[in-house]
Amino acid sequence: MANHLFIGAATALITPFNSDGTINYEQFGNLIDWQIEEGIDALIIAGTTGEGATLSDEEHKELMEFAGQRINGRIPWIGGTGSNDTAYGIQLSQAAEKSGASGVLLVTPYYNKTTQGGLIRMFTEYADALNIPVMLYNVPSRTGVNIEPDTYLALSKHPNIVAIKEANSDIAKIVETKAKVGDNLDLYSGNDDQIVPILSVGGLGVVSVLSNLLPRETHELVMAYINGDRETACQMQLKYMELVKALFCETNPIPAKCAMAHMGWCDNHLRSPLYPMEPANEERLLNAMRNIGIGV
Numbered sequence: 001m002a003n004h005l006f007i008g009a010a011t012a013l014i015t016p017f018n019s020d021g022t023i024n025y026e027q028f029g030n031l032i033d034w035q036i037e038e039g040i041d042a043l044i045i046a047g048t049t050g051e052g053a054t055l056s057d058e059e060h061k062e063l064m065e066f067a068g069q070r071i072n073g074r075i076p077w078i079g080g081t082g083s084n085d086t087a088y089g090i091q092l093s094q095a096a097e098k099s100g101a102s103g104v105l106l107v108t109p110y111y112n113k114t115t116q117g118g119l120i121r122m123f124t125e126y127a128d129a130l131n132i133p134v135m136l137y138n139v140p141s142r143t144g145v146n147i148e149p150d151t152y153l154a155l156s157k158h159p160n161i162v163a164i165k166e167a168n169s170d171i172a173k174i175v176e177t178k179a180k181v182g183d184n185l186d187l188y189s190g191n192d193d194q195i196v197p198i199l200s201v202g203g204l205g206v207v208s209v210l211s212n213l214l215p216r217e218t219h220e221l222v223m224a225y226i227n228g229d230r231e232t233a234c235q236m237q238l239k240y241m242e243l244v245k246a247l248f249c250e251t252n253p254i255p256a257k258c259a260m261a262h263m264g265w266c267d268n269h270l271r272s273p274l275y276p277m278e279p280a281n282e283e284r285l286l287n288a289m290r291n292i293g294i295g296v
Helices: 025-037 057-071 086-098 116-128 149-155 171-184 192-200 215-226 230-239 241-247 254-262 279-291
Strands: 008-012 042-045 077-080 103-107 134-138 161-166 186-189 205-208
Touching: 008 215, 025 057, 042 057, 057 077, 057 086, 077 086, 086 103, 086 116, 103 116, 103 161, 116 134, 116 149, 149 171, 161 171, 171 186, 171 192, 186 192, 192 205, 192 215, 192 230, 192 241, 205 215, 215 230, 230 241, 241 254, 241 279, 254 279
Parallel strands: 008 042, 008 205, 042 077, 077 103, 103 134, 134 161, 161 186, 186 205
Antiparallel strands: none
């Protein structure tokens, strides 16, 4: 496959909120600009880290429209538009396309736990309704549904389904998937602690939470590996492991938003049912940040 959504690191961008729960577009725009200035390769808008599941229909569409205008073709961006209601997800995906998205990120349906055959039919419905590429998002720890390797193989035959964000911690399954789909689906890590392992079996990069804090460094980690400097990539993977673990010691994006607030990029407001970090975990996060030189 010649065309790729991106190669390198894509930030699963947080969505800043005001104290009254509305979206803080000034902070959001500043984050977009900073990410691009730091050399990030792509952005994910309104995904899990962006608290997309709590956005109203109007907010979701307005956020993507704002992002499309602010990014203005400088880098690719991908809309997080999957839903457990396929008709609604298709509507959101078409709104992302209208807003200039390079592609859409489609999670497996949560709560409505479909079968493997249902996954094939559902993702095909999305892909048939769009003129932009689809990235499949497999995160069974959140949804209760895993995309099996043979299901990926079937979906890889659709011309609009081009990529996988794999957040299944079962490396053996990921290797089996890559062996089956070959170059017909691009593979991206969905876990910051598995960037190098995924690259080692033919991955093209990562959809990252870490890069909210460290966009340039996360980009450099991936590109070091792709450019043949595997030693540097491995050293960077190890260097950031303490921080990565701290970023996931509570449900994402609770720690990521806390970290970005301490860095001055946003206020630490989340939408229920997410709440600010427990004090002991917050101190753990801040220590991990200090240990790699992030001043907080």
